[in-house]
Amino acid sequence: MKLISIQIFSNGLSGWQSDLLKFGDNITQLFGKNGCGKTPIVQSIAFCLGYPSVFRNDIYERCNHATLEVSSPIGNLQLKRIFSKSTDIQVTEPNGEKQRFYDEKEYSAYLFETLGLSIDNLVTNNNKSTSPYLASMLPIYYLDQDDGYNKFYSPPNNFIKDQFSEMMRMIFDLPVKHSFDQKKEKFKAKERLDYLDKQVELHSRQAEIAKQEAALISKSSEELEDEISTLESEIEQLKSSGANHDDSINVLDRLISKHKASIRGLTLEIAEINKRTSGIAQIVHEINTEVETLNLNEEARRVFLSFNEICGSSNCQLFASSSDAYSKNLLYLKDQIKDLERNAGIDKIKIEQIMKQRESLEGLIQTIIDERNQSLEKSEISALVDAISALKNQIFELQSQKSDIEKVELLENKHFQTIAERNKALEKYQSFGTDKNSIPALVRLKADLREFFLNWLEILNTNNISRNITFKDDFTPYLGTETISQLKGSTRTRAVLAYHAALIELMAQHNSFCFKFLILDTPKQHEIHNDDLNQYIKALKVLCDQHSVQVVFSTTEYHYQGDNQDIEWNPKYQGEKQLMFLKMNDQDRII
Amino acid sequence: MLEKKKPREQSGRHSFAAYRAQVRSAAMASLSILENDGIDRVYCDLHDDFVIRKKDDDGFSYVFYQVKTNGKQNHNWTLNELFGLKAKTKDQKKQCTEKIKNSFIGKLLLHTVVFDNYCNSVVFQTNINNGDDVEKVIEDIEAGAFQNKFSEVLIDRFNKCFPEEVSNELSEDEIKLRLSKLKFETDVQYLKSGDDNFEPIAKNAIYKFSEVDLGHTETREILMKLLELVENKSSGVIAELTQESIEQYAGIAIEDLLSILSISKDAYNNLLESGDSKVIKSASIIQRTLSSAGASIEEVEYISRCKTNWDLWHRKNRHVLFEFDLRSINSMVRELLNSSIRSDGSLHLASLRSPIKDLVSKLESEDLMYDLNPELILGGIFAELVKGKS
Numbered sequence: 001m002k003l004i005s006i007q008i009f010s011n012g013l014s015g016w017q018s019d020l021l022k023f024g025d026n027i028t029q030l031f032g033k034n035g036c037g038k039t040p041i042v043q044s045i046a047f048c049l050g051y052p053s054v055f056r057n058d059i060y061e062r063c064n065h066a067t068l069e070v071s072s073p074i075g076n077l078q079l080k081r082i083f084s085k086s087t088d089i090q091v092t093e094p095n096g097e098k099q100r101f102y103d104e105k106e107y108s109a110y111l112f113e114t115l116g117l118s119i120d121n122l123v124t125n126n127n128k129s130t131s132p133y134l135a136s137m138l139p140i141y142y143l144d145q146d147d148g149y150n151k152f153y154s155p156p157n158n159f160i161k162d163q164f165s166e167m168m169r170m171i172f173d174l175p176v177k178h179s180f181d182q183k184k185e186k187f188k189a190k191e192r193l194d195y196l197d198k199q200v201e202l203h204s205r206q207a208e209i210a211k212q213e214a215a216l217i218s219k220s221s222e223e224l225e226d227e228i229s230t231l232e233s234e235i236e237q238l239k240s241s242g243a244n245h246d247d248s249i250n251v252l253d254r255l256i257s258k259h260k261a262s263i264r265g266l267t268l269e270i271a272e273i274n275k276r277t278s279g280i281a282q283i284v285h286e287i288n289t290e291v292e293t294l295n296l297n298e299e300a301r302r303v304f305l306s307f308n309e310i311c312g313s314s315n316c317q318l319f320a321s322s323s324d325a326y327s328k329n330l331l332y333l334k335d336q337i338k339d340l341e342r343n344a345g346i347d348k349i350k351i352e353q354i355m356k357q358r359e360s361l362e363g364l365i366q367t368i369i370d371e372r373n374q375s376l377e378k379s380e381i382s383a384l385v386d387a388i389s390a391l392k393n394q395i396f397e398l399q400s401q402k403s404d405i406e407k408v409e410l411l412e413n414k415h416f417q418t419i420a421e422r423n424k425a426l427e428k429y430q431s432f433g434t435d436k437n438s439i440p441a442l443v444r445l446k447a448d449l450r451e452f453f454l455n456w457l458e459i460l461n462t463n464n465i466s467r468n469i470t471f472k473d474d475f476t477p478y479l480g481t482e483t484i485s486q487l488k489g490s491t492r493t494r495a496v497l498a499y500h501a502a503l504i505e506l507m508a509q510h511n512s513f514c515f516k517f518l519i520l521d522t523p524k525q526h527e528i529h530n531d532d533l534n535q536y537i538k539a540l541k542v543l544c545d546q547h548s549v550q551v552v553f554s555t556t557e558y559h560y561q562g563d564n565q566d567i568e569w570n571p572k573y574q575g576e577k578q579l580m581f582l583k584m585n586d587q588d589r590i591i
Numbered sequence: 592m593l594e595k596k597k598p599r600e601q602s603g604r605h606s607f608a609a610y611r612a613q614v615r616s617a618a619m620a621s622l623s624i625l626e627n628d629g630i631d632r633v634y635c636d637l638h639d640d641f642v643i644r645k646k647d648d649d650g651f652s653y654v655f656y657q658v659k660t661n662g663k664q665n666h667n668w669t670l671n672e673l674f675g676l677k678a679k680t681k682d683q684k685k686q687c688t689e690k691i692k693n694s695f696i697g698k699l700l701l702h703t704v705v706f707d708n709y710c711n712s713v714v715f716q717t718n719i720n721n722g723d724d725v726e727k728v729i730e731d732i733e734a735g736a737f738q739n740k741f742s743e744v745l746i747d748r749f750n751k752c753f754p755e756e757v758s759n760e761l762s763e764d765e766i767k768l769r770l771s772k773l774k775f776e777t778d779v780q781y782l783k784s785g786d787d788n789f790e791p792i793a794k795n796a797i798y799k800f801s802e803v804d805l806g807h808t809e810t811r812e813i814l815m816k817l818l819e820l821v822e823n824k825s826s827g828v829i830a831e832l833t834q835e836s837i838e839q840y841a842g843i844a845i846e847d848l849l850s851i852l853s854i855s856k857d858a859y860n861n862l863l864e865s866g867d868s869k870v871i872k873s874a875s876i877i878q879r880t881l882s883s884a885g886a887s888i889e890e891v892e893y894i895s896r897c898k899t900n901w902d903l904w905h906r907k908n909r910h911v912l913f914e915f916d917l918r919s920i921n922s923m924v925r926e927l928l929n930s931s932i933r934s935d936g937s938l939h940l941a942s943l944r945s946p947i948k949d950l951v952s953k954l955e956s957e958d959l960m961y962d963l964n965p966e967l968i969l970g971g972i973f974a975e976l977v978k979g980k981s
Contacts, residue, residue, distance in 0.1 A: 286906065291806075295812060326813075327812075332978060335875050338875035339898065342892075
């Protein structure tokens with residue numbers, strides 16, 4: 001989901017309203033002095049997305065509603081939310097249909113579904129059933145002016161068990177940590193796994209059978225396609241050029257020579273395989289000699305050990321390594337023989353197949369030769385017909401081969417897909433086991449997140465934080481032995497900023513976004529040096545460029561110089577003391 | 592001249608034979624570890640001739656074995672020899688407690704007291720049979736009746752036999768429970784002197800748990816190694832008794848066995864999970880590894896061909912090249928393998944391409960390339976993989 005535009009509408013004639021503010025493709029900067037109304041606008045974005053933002057009273061009094069336009073997989077949505085302390089949201093879908101929500105839960109479910117996220121039943125801190133809310137998801141993407149910079153994740157309410165982890169798992173499509181319907185889900189997961197196991201087996205067998213059928217065909221479908229088109233063009237030529245007797249004969253000759261060439265190729269291959277097979281016998285013999293040597297060595301060792309002169313100690317380690325290695329060396333050598341024997345078996349089958357192929361080609365050549373000889377005596381027209389029909393036969397043959405090959409390719413693809421699906425199902429099933437934290441995908445995510453986090457800390461020039469980052473409860477970082485609450489002032493802000501940028505980068509890397517934006521309400525709360533903030537925003541800009549992510553931030557002093565992908569919003573309307581973002585409704589009429 | 596006189600005594604010869612029997616029996620017991628049905632350790636010559644550890648839901652328990660062979664095949668063990676009881680005595684009160692205590696069985700029963708719940712059972716194992724009197728006592732105890740007059744003597748004297756070990760006098764039921772732990776294994780074939788069938792039985796087990804078709808000499812070599820292992824674990828005094836030192840000097844575990852058997856850990860686990868032993872014996876390590884990862888037979892063939900070529904190259908060149916060079920090449924290949932294996936133990940062919948290229952240029956720069964090529968190196972990587980698994 002990306003942001004397109006936002007507008008605030010006034011409440012009555014003396015209300016406040018804003019222009020239609022369009023978001024930049026990359027960075028949207030709200031630049032204005034303190035008290036010019038940046039915060040209500042930033043808050044409204046999250047507010048329309050279902051976040052329980054709390055506004056100043058004059059906003060509730062003077063503004064009626066805000067409308068946020070966003071893009072979604074089903075098209076652009078208009079989210080209109082009335083400024084009130086209760087929930088009243090109206091969504092206009094691309095087809096003009098309107099839906100109205102008075103309940104956060106329903107709205108959350110609607111938006112998550114629209115964004116294609118799967119909604120699982122989660123567990124609250126009191127072990128009741130619950131589902132994910134937008135209010136618990138948004139803090140990952142939206143940093144509130146005050147609370148947002150205190151913790152890595154600061155939701156308005158922390159009522160879901162392992163809320164942050166669950167939200168992250170939802171974004172990355174990982175199995176939930178605490179599922180309310182655990183037993184049921186586990187059973188279902190097991191059933192699905194079993195089903196997919198069987199599917200994998202079935203598909204692999206189907207693919208195997210199809211492959212065996214197509215074993216005689218040594219070309220790929222593209223090559224066959226090429227050959228077919230050459231033959232077709234040849235037919236065209238014959239037809240169009242008003243071909244004479246010789247042309248027709250030539251076509252047949254060409255066909256014959258082509259087949260002969262492939263027979264030569266096959267004969268060569270057989271010779272090659274035969275050579276290999278005779279080599280194998282030699283190698284097996286060599287290995288057996290090796291085994292004998294090994295046995296003799298072992299015997300010799302025993303004889304030596306029986307002489308006390310060499311070493312009287314019963315715990316002598318003189319021959320220890322060679323003794324331990326005996327059976328392993330034996331295993332290794334015999335294993336070689338197994339490989340050789342199997343390969344010889346495969347070669348034998350291959351030779352048979354090639355022989356068959358050669359025979360059928362030889363038969364084909366014979367018939368074409370006969371045909372040609374007959375054509376020599378026939379009239380021009382019937383020679384032409386013969387040539388064309390020979391070509392057509394050839395095309396038909398190739399086409400049937402092609403369809404066989406395509407069948408194999410199709411089945412193999414299907415097989416591959418089922419394997420991928422099965423692995424996912426297995427992961428899900430494993431997540432119900434006792435060791436829920438070691439899902440491979442989760443471990444991978446954490447490793448990536450750690451790397452990105454370190455990188456962003458570097459960008460923000462944060463030197464006084466331990467680089468030994470570990471994670472608690474899946475995604476909450478520990479900086480060495482310190483928690484975020486031990487950090488103070490700008491260090492804490494830097495850590496939070498770095499972490500959220502790392503999260504966005506992680507989502508970009510794994511291409512799993514819930515929302516494709518990051519909203520920072522006044523990131524320069526504490527004394528972060530302008531240069532460092534500039535570095536940060538610039539690095540974010542690179543990320544935006546690469547993965548089309550949006551960053552929205554508000555600022556009073558620091559000013560970012562953007563390009564044409566970025567947009568800057570400035571207050572334009574004269575208030576009592578300074579320029580403001582919101583204007584009086586009746587100003588238009590006055591001017 | 593020597594043959595003209597009967598030697599004064601031959602007990603040394605006898606005890607040597609007895610020791611051999613004990614080693615063979617312990618070897619058979621350790622082979623049963625392979626079956627994985629509860630037995631997970633065999634301790635040699637510790638507390639008794641050998642002790643096996645059983646693992647079940649309640650934790651560990653121990654079975655103590657006493658192995659006694661008798662050279663005279665037609666002899667039957669008597670009550671006196673086993674229990675120290677006089678069979679002919681009318682008045683059972685005249686039986687001697689001291690003799691009971693010092694008898695074979697008395698010594699075995701001591702374990703039931705000392706190790707209490709941890710003692711699963713005590714076994715008397717022998718190559719001959721028991722006399723009728725003895726059989727009756729055993730039947731009586733096994734049936735749980737305790738009606739036999741000799742069983743009654745045993746119950747009566749039990750507490751007195753182990754005055755130091757028994758802190759509180761055991762009740763009659765407690766004594767019965769301990770007596771019922773007594774088991775006999777008589778007429779054990781592999782303990783017979785001369786014509787024993789130890790070799791065929793043991794060879795059978797070794798063959799069953801082997802990954803390759805073993806020849807006669809090869810099975811024999813492995814069997815000798817097994818006996819050697821048992822002997823090693825039976826000799827030397829353990830100075831300090833700790834769990835580690837006992838495991839190290841007296842304990843035989845599955846790892847010890849697998850290292851002397853021609854079976855890889857993977858194959859063994861596969862066998863236990865009711866894998867087809869025929870498949871294991873015929874499929875090579877590469878084939879099993881790759882097929883389980885979903886590779887096609889063509890891939891298996893290609894890679895095993897590369898490996899065979901490497902093996903050939905290696906065999907040809909091991910006496911031609913400087914050993915230092917050869918070992919360097921080996922270790923570089925091994926390093927490449929180790930760095931390419933992922934954390935979950937899988938190996939991806941496609942991801943080997945560039946490391947192999949790097950290795951080729953490294954070998955070239957160090958003048959180690961000889962007639963190697965990337966395919967041979969690929970074969971080498973898989974050769975190392977197989978070595979690692981075996």
